[in-house]
Amino acid sequence: MPPVFITLPVNEHGNVLPISSHDLGSIRGAAQNADDGVNVQMGNSSYRIRYLPRLDFFSVNPNTGFNPLHSAMEFIATMNNSTHLEEHLNQGRAFLSVLEAAQSLRPSRIATRIDSCSFSMERENLSLAAEHLTCPITLCVPERGVFARTSLQSDVCCLYDSTALKELVFRRLPHPISREAITGAHIVPKEQCHFDQEKLIFVHTILNSIG
Numbered sequence: 025m026p027p028v029f030i031t032l033p034v035n036e037h038g039n040v041l042p043i044s045s046h047d048l049g050s051i052r053g054a055a056q057n058a059d060d061g062v063n064v065q066m067g068n069s070s071y072r073i074r075y076l077p078r079l080d081f082f083s084v085n086p087n088t089g090f091n092p093l094h095s096a097m098e099f100i101a102t103m104n105n106s107t108h109l110e111e112h113l114n115q116g117r118a119f120l121s122v123l124e125a126a127q128s129l130r131p132s133r134i135a136t137r138i139d140s141c142s143f144s145m146e147r148e149n150l151s152l153a154a155e156h157l158t159c160p161i162t163l164c165v166p167e168r169g170v171f172a173r174t175s176l177q178s179d180v181c182c183l184y185d186s187t188a189l190k191e192l193v194f195r196r197l198p199h200p201i202s203r204e205a206i207t208g209a210h211i212v213p214k215e216q217c218h219f220d221q222e223k224l225i226f227v228h229t230i231l232n233s234i235g
Contacts, residue, residue: 029054029062038067038101043112066105081122084110096163123194134193137208142170142186160200161188171212173228175202181217181226
């Protein structure tokens with residue numbers, strides 16, 4: 025892993041303070057000249073910044089994934105800092121909007137499967153406590169959800185925000201729980217998933233999932 029290129033100050037809540045144009049320019053220049061990107065430290069978390077020349081875009085991703093030992097506030101601060109720095113490095117452009125604008129990029133099979141298996145939470149009206157419906161990525165109950173297995177070796181599922189899960193796929197980031205590469209086999213149609221009232225978990229009811 026590359027050493028930390030620069031440390032950006034944060035406030036007492038772990039949120040990054042305003043970033044100077046000089047620091048932004050230094051990060052851009054270093055990332056453009058580094059094959060594996062550069063590391064930036066913000067609070068207790070480090071982030072990898074990579075320049076994607078095909079999109080003319082700087083991606084910012086935390087070097088650590090979702091950790092259940094971290095508090096929700098720490099996780100939210102980490103994700104907010106990532107989004108904040110990425111927006112400033114790219115003059116306000118968001119990653120998904122850049123992908124949509126790139127005519128040479130086509131939706132992947134996995135993203136297509138996520139779309140085909142996603143559903144409106146309001147329409148389904150799932151009568152469960154919010155803790156069972158919270159997306160592990162956004163930490164919120166999604167408006168449009170999709171079920172995904174926690175790993176390819178497990179039939180336990182979690183409900184995800186479909187847009188957030190697609191962003192992980194487009195960024196080629198690993199599964200937030202198992203750290204596996206996300207595949208179509210992780211994605212489960214809602215008809216194949218039921219809530220186990222004894223174990224208080226969602227379970228995939230068909231073993232032969234589609235790859």
